[in-house]
Amino acid sequence: MSSGVLLKLAQKFNCFYLTGYQAAECKPFVVEGCQVGLIRPDVMRQLINYPEVFHVSQGCVELNPAFRDYETRSCQVDQVLRELRARNVFVTLKGWRDECYEVKTDFMAQSLLKMDRCATCLFGIRNYGVTINGFVRHPQMGQCLWFQKRAATKQTWPGKWDSMVSGGLSVGRGIMETAHKEAMEEASVPTELLKRLYSAGCVSFYFESERGLFPNTEFVFDLELPPDFRPVCSDGEVECFEILPVGQCLRKVLAADFKTTSAPCVLDFLLRHGVVTPENEPDYLKVVELLHVPLQSIYAPKGRPRENGVA
């Protein structure tokens, strides 16, 4: 690859981490005394109109601490979001999903509330997903990777190329359960083949778009598929699939028609499987660093010990 292109891509999917986050114009979103997100000035200006739900102060935006339980908090926030949606204030709320993400201080912590997934980016809530790299050891083409083209009707990134299978971790679903469900829905992978699915790490990055802030961690799975397997979409969300030798995958991921926030998982695959190496990629170390930005500790309070010991 020509010098700098992978680093530029890694900077693109970390555009918030590298600019907005450092600029510190956003305020912590605090629930039950703990930061769970970040709120941009444009969102703050709207939340100020709901003082019974959001307490906007100099230092942070706090969810009314009088809401003491998961149901109350979820319900109160949902009402505000539905009103903002009706008022057509934020583009992201047009994509209302009727599918919620959990809001937690930490992936393993108990959830404090749930929120429609289209709204979490207004609050910089960390979100989690699964991605499956479907790969083939092809007798003629060598190692290959499958990609999907997202349907033109999808609410986000319509018509863009994407990893073979991916999906968000929504309320009530486990990691492996989501991987299996999405593999069957998006690519019709039979149960028998899913036995070969294995966990291969995770990537973390902090993206920003006109819709909002996306601190995203993807649990990455690899799945070796037989050369004669053809993924077929069974839920209408995929336009088509394509298989490419790994040597051609970087070009695919770098193209303008590839979903920016899916690039990290493909890069991670190419790094783990010896395609992108420290000897063929001058920005290797910086790219690996930008595939693992510290989202787990980014919201930990400063000035007092973090859970993992960081002061």
Next chain:
Amino acid sequence: MSSGVLLKLAQKFNCFYLTGYQAAECKPFVVEGCQVGLIRPDVMRQLINYPEVFHVSQGCVELNPAFRDYETRSCQVDQVLRELRARNVFVTLKGWRDECYEVKTDFMAQSLLKMDRCATCLFGIRNYGVTINGFVRHPQMGQCLWFQKRAATKQTWPGKWDSMVSGGLSVGRGIMETAHKEAMEEASVPTELLKRLYSAGCVSFYFESERGLFPNTEFVFDLELPPDFRPVCSDGEVECFEILPVGQCLRKVLAADFKTTSAPCVLDFLLRHGVVTPENEPDYLKVVELLHVPLQSIYAPKGRPRENGVA
């Protein structure tokens, strides 16, 4: 694994990142206007005695900017180090290696000077190494990993268990070149088998011991070995080898007789190969984060744009 043990291990090999670095008692070590390391108070107290080489100020320790080239800087620092060694001031200098590491602002940057590898921990110089995970798909035992026991005569971590093969990147040697050299010296891997060696990522962590500060990045390689291959040491630095099914490797790595700073590469292997998963390890995300601490940007100047755009 019982809850918390992997996180404790990840905190142990990042003991400086999580405590000393945050405590900010160290001063930046600056060469040619750029930070290349960190210096502890005990080291500063010695360097103050060499004002013609080191300028110790309120804000940093600067290598005399009158030294304008690689040779002069290397030579001047070497003289001070040899004197400190003769005075028996630092335990690490007893392990003089007559083998140098490069001192750079960045892995890909031109080197500013070279320094004996036993001394770099006095200056918190980032160091780089290669590690080879030698694994076997065993017909009876399933996937297995080879480990070496370090010779009792080694200068560092004598008698401790370690990855099958590893070595530091010393002056004049490339990454793959070092991997091949070490594989042959430490485990007698024949050239034919080395063709299967592939790059699989890197880990970064910041360790501290009585010897000094160790911001370390390891380039990780995987090597599948045939079940009948037996590693044999050819340079006297290994006491013996052992092969273990992957399911037993965590216990090995967590034991007191395992080299702490080799644990990251083994954990990374177990994460990439589906042994440690987000569903069997509650601290999965924190552990992955602590395998990739931001060593590439940690010394970048604050308050002005970093090379990768971080302010």
